[in-house]
Amino acid sequence: xxLQPPKSNTSATTSGCFHLKQRNVHYSTQHKYSQxxxxxxxxxxxxxxxxxxxQKRSLKSQPQQPGGVKALRATVEALLTQRDQxxxxxxxxxxxxxxxxxxxxxxxxxxxxxxxxxDEDSENSNLLRLMARHTQLKDxxxxxxxxxxxxxxxxRQGKGVCVSVATFYEGVYLNTYNLEIDVKPTVRxxxxxxxxxIPLNNLAEQSNMQTDLRTLLDPLSQHxxxxxxxxxxxxxxxxxxxxxxxxxSNVLCSLLVLKxxxxxxxxxxxxxxxxxxxxxxxxTRVHFESDGRICLVQKFPRxxxxxxxxxxxxxxxx
Amino acid sequence: xxxxxxxxxxTEEAAALQAQIEHLQAEVSALRRQQKDDQxxxxxxxxxxxxxxxxxxxxxxxxxEKVLSMLMEEVEELEEDLKLQTQMNxxxxxxxxxxxxxxxxxxxxxxxxxxxxxxxxxxQVEFQLSEVNEASGCVRTISELNVVIDAGEMQNFSSxxxxxxxxxDLLLFFRTLRSFSDRCDxxxxxxxxxxxxxxxxxxxxxxxxxxxxxxxxxxxxxCVLLVHWSVHVSREGGVSPKVELLTKIPERALxxxxxxxVGGAAEAFQSLLRILGAEAALEAVIMAVSLS
Numbered sequence: 001x002x003l004q005p006p007k008s009n010t011s012a013t014t015s016g017c018f019h020l021k022q023r024n025v026h027y028s029t030q031h032k033y034s035q036x037x038x039x040x041x042x043x044x045x046x047x048x049x050x051x052x053x054x055q056k057r058s059l060k061s062q063p064q065q066p067g068g069v070k071a072l073r074a075t076v077e078a079l080l081t082q083r084d085q086x087x088x089x090x091x092x093x094x095x096x097x098x099x100x101x102x103x104x105x106x107x108x109x110x111x112x113x114x115x116x117x118x119d120e121d122s123e124n125s126n127l128l129r130l131m132a133r134h135t136q137l138k139d140x141x142x143x144x145x146x147x148x149x150x151x152x153x154x155x156r157q158g159k160g161v162c163v164s165v166a167t168f169y170e171g172v173y174l175n176t177y178n179l180e181i182d183v184k185p186t187v188r189x190x191x192x193x194x195x196x197x198i199p200l201n202n203l204a205e206q207s208n209m210q211t212d213l214r215t216l217l218d219p220l221s222q223h224x225x226x227x228x229x230x231x232x233x234x235x236x237x238x239x240x241x242x243x244x245x246x247x248x249s250n251v252l253c254s255l256l257v258l259k260x261x262x263x264x265x266x267x268x269x270x271x272x273x274x275x276x277x278x279x280x281x282x283x284t285r286v287h288f289e290s291d292g293r294i295c296l297v298q299k300f301p302r303x304x305x306x307x308x309x310x311x312x313x314x315x316x317x318x
Numbered sequence: 319x320x321x322x323x324x325x326x327x328x329t330e331e332a333a334a335l336q337a338q339i340e341h342l343q344a345e346v347s348a349l350r351r352q353q354k355d356d357q358x359x360x361x362x363x364x365x366x367x368x369x370x371x372x373x374x375x376x377x378x379x380x381x382x383e384k385v386l387s388m389l390m391e392e393v394e395e396l397e398e399d400l401k402l403q404t405q406m407n408x409x410x411x412x413x414x415x416x417x418x419x420x421x422x423x424x425x426x427x428x429x430x431x432x433x434x435x436x437x438x439x440x441x442q443v444e445f446q447l448s449e450v451n452e453a454s455g456c457v458r459t460i461s462e463l464n465v466v467i468d469a470g471e472m473q474n475f476s477s478x479x480x481x482x483x484x485x486x487d488l489l490l491f492f493r494t495l496r497s498f499s500d501r502c503d504x505x506x507x508x509x510x511x512x513x514x515x516x517x518x519x520x521x522x523x524x525x526x527x528x529x530x531x532x533x534x535x536x537x538x539x540x541c542v543l544l545v546h547w548s549v550h551v552s553r554e555g556g557v558s559p560k561v562e563l564l565t566k567i568p569e570r571a572l573x574x575x576x577x578x579x580v581g582g583a584a585e586a587f588q589s590l591l592r593i594l595g596a597e598a599a600l601e602a603v604i605m606a607v608s609l610s
């Protein structure tokens with residue numbers, strides 16, 4: 001199956017919370033930014049050194065000036081400082097990583113709390129510990145996002161929250177749907193980009209959102225993920241089978257009628273799939289029809305398997 | 319005149335310094351490469367307050383006290399945020415280790431190992447997360463998903479887990495886990511509530527987290543009604559509670575009371591369940607058992 005690139009995370013029609021910091025950090029882009037910063041500083045030192053190199057070559061024929069030696073000494077000092085700084089940074093990095101490993105082990109109760117004999121003074125070791133904890137927290141927050149958490153963000157001094165519902169199918173993260181919710185005086189959805197064919201208002205009414213927002217978000221997530229799954233399957237079916245023509249489908253992707261034509265056989269099979277349960281991405285009814293023959297089956301795992309079955313049906317194997 | 323001698327010494331010194339410069343340049347380049355390697359792991363690529371703290375530790379920044387307090391503030395914000403996410407997501411993540419497998423300009427591949435618990439159910443998931451920058455945006459995918467849960471619940475979950483690993487549906491795993499945990503919590507609350515309200519009749523021999531609640535009248539210890547409340551997880555991730563009433567009544571007692579009321583209790587309970595729902599149906603049965 002080919003990868004389906006997702007639509008953009010934020011919708012142009014809504015604003016407010018969508019401008020807030022995205023916890024869904026794109027690590028690769030931020031990484032690239034600081035790489036450029038490093039290159040800039042390296043270039044500064046290197047260009048200075050190459051200037052000295054040129055200077056030295058042009059002075060070779062003449063007796064050395066004391067000024068030249070002075071400049072060289074200064075360069076050596078600069079390089080020594082730079083080297084020591086880098087060594088210190090690398091060592092600190094190592095220490096933090098080591099601390100982090102022992103903190104991770106403590107969290108999973110694998111080890112007793114032991115003092116890693118650090119030869120730093122206590123203030124430095126406090127800072128190191130704090131830094132290690134910082135990395136741990138960032139990782140845990142990232143994990144909450146990656147496993148499909150709601151990315152809740154408090155807004156307007158606690159009067160509202162922003163949540164996002166992630167959708168996912170066959171290993172690929174798809175669209176994220178966002179909701180802006182008022183918390184005071186009552187819990188009420190104020191803005192969202194959930195498509196209209198998802199029964200958001202019904203789900204809100206049936207939920208206990210005044211006391212527990214998850215009673216709305218969990219069923220909503222179920223609906224959205226089932227829809228995303230059906231949508232992906234509908235998109236892929238054409239790529240898998242060149243002989244498929246979509247006769248009928250709807251936005252909710254709850255109804256699909258496909259026509260399979262087999263040129264050699266000069267026959268066509270009409271396949272209807274009903275997805276009456278909107279919380280599922282599997283059909284509840286599949287129906288083949290060709291040349292007056294009808295075949296009704298109850299359930300199928302994925303749509304592409306239905307296509308294989310269509311082949312079998314045509315070849316009179318079914 | 320000493321100029322000639324001086325210029326010879328200068329030439330020697332200059333040559334020595336030049337050599338030293340070249341040596342140091344090489345060292346610095348090597349160290350920079352190592353640092354770049356260290357920072358490939360996104361977790362340990364420091365920015366903002368972390369960068370300040372790093373520089374302070376390495377002697378480049380003044381004002382250590384301020385650095386500590388500013389970082390402390392940021393860490394406290396992160397702790398608050400984690401509490402909020404934990405509460406809203408209904409899962410508690412206790413550990414997340416990341417290993418960067420590949421990190422180029424456009425692509426980042428990490429191996430993540432996330433562990434935690436959902437209510438009292440422990441889990442550990444391991445997977446590869448790829449982030450690729452394409453023209454249309456950032457595409458995130460999961461591969462090589464491996465899921466392990468508390469040994470006690472494995473039986474219930476085994477077909478679901480194999481399905482989830484096959485389809486790499488990390489998010490479905492967590493949605494289902496949470497749903498399962500919620501239904502187990504419903505059961506625990508209900509069992510505890512009834513045990514407190516009717517202590518003479520209700521007993522939970524295997525604890526409030528078990529699937530079974532015993533009902534019997536204190537004067538008829540041999541006659542027990544068992545409430546078996548199981549939470550089933552389908553391969554697709556559908557979570558459905560199933561409550562059944564089983565009777566453990568000695569033959570002699572049944573002979574004395576041949577009416578359907580006792581013998582057909584299990585079926586009658588299912589009808590009651592459909593009409594009243596689990597809690598009310600159970601309460602009705604308890605009232606009947608307590609003969610009040």
